[in-house]
Amino acid sequence: MSSGNKSIISKIPAREWRGLVPAMEGGRLKVALICHLCGTTDHWTAAQMVGPQTALPKVIQMGWRADGKVTCPACIAAKRKKPEGKVVPMKLVTPVATAGDVDLDQMKKHKRLVILALEDYFDEASRRYREGKTDKAIADELDLSDAFVAKVREEFYGAIAEPEDVAAFRAQLDAAKQLCADLERQLSGLCQRNGWRV
Secondary structure, three states: OHHHHHHHHHHHHHHHHOEEEEEOOEEEEEEEEEEEOOOOOEEEEEEEOHHHHHHHHHHHHOOOOEEEOOOOHHHHHHHHOOOOOOOOHHHHHHHOOOOOOOOHHHHHHHHHHHHHHHHHEOOOOOEEEEEOOHHHHHHHHHHHOOOHHHHHHHHHHOOOOOOOOHHHHHHHHHHHHHHHHHHHHHHHHHHHHOOOOO
């Protein structure tokens, strides 16, 4: 029974578990939960072998998030919590500051919040934000400055790649400019052949 269940687990693509780690122990399914941000661990067990379609809702009921990366309830709550007090953006982004200008603990907290937001909104593979999200959107959500969010993003994720729709439109614009240049040359040739001013 145990070896059969292990075989079943191996046949389910890992992506369907969305970051969860299933294993059979003593005839019971044990799903390990490991937060990708803080390393907190937990687990969910079932009396028999079940698939991810059953395990995932149970994990979500426990307060965890599993979307390819597993996140614990504490880190989810930290992301949702707004920073306390009024933030002075210029002090956050000042490269050189005296000890009294910046609360380093507060800055670290703000940086963690930005990183949590980037984990959800920024696609590292394409180096682009997911639709509808920008540095400014994160800054508004966390009540921080655009410049501070951009600085953290560039430090940990790098520069933003040009959005696909912008790149596509730029290519169309370049093609249109080339067409206009070709048409102007044709017009000039026609005018010269007919003795007409250009």
